Amino acid sequence: MTTISLHHARVRYGPLEALHGITIAAPGPGLTILLGRNGSGRTTALRALAGTVPLSGGAVLWDGADVTRLPAYERARRGLCLVPERQAVFGSLTVRENLELAARSYDIALDAYPRLEPLLARRAGTLSGGEQRMLALSRALLARARVVLVDEPAQGMSPTVAARTYELLSELDSCVIVAEQRVPPGLHGRAALVYELCRGAVVFSGDSGEWARRAAHRTGSTPSG
Structure with missing residues (x-):
């Protein structure tokens, strides 16, 4: 079991503070969703966990160990994979080359996203936005990481592919x-x-069922699922 968390984390961009001492804990195996509009701090929270932005206060804890000062490349070596919203693939390389950077055998990725198979010889930079997200997520699946951080994973995807x-x-x-x-x-x-x-x-903060009931109460609708 793996747990990664932000503990009273603060992040500043110049004079502006993007995170105001937030605490979140994500257990694994399992799925944690950070919800929020643009400017809410959700992307900054992912970057803070990954080590691509420094904290101005607080800590990042991974399985109870303080990794706040551990650089991003060391967190990656320990099994953390970040899939950013933009520039998540190597555009000058082919789809096949992108996959091979993650693993020699990439059949799992093609099983997950069959649409990528006829695109293997294409440069990744020529793919549509949804196709690039599929490729980026495929590389994350192949990485077999202990911690996977993804910013808007289903962006540009059809509802069916997003559900998949x-x-x-x-x-x-x-x-x-x-x-x-x-x-x-x-x-x-x-x-x-x-x-x-x-x-x-x-x-x-709560489970998805609690969030659905809260959202339904605010809108006056009945939660589904």
């Missing part, structure tokens, strides 16, 4: 944390831990 993506992420034997603007359709009916962020602060 969340099915794949939910089945990983890893601590999986994704950042989304809203709960994706593929999440309904799946157990997940949810944190909602607003302007750099956590305004809700």
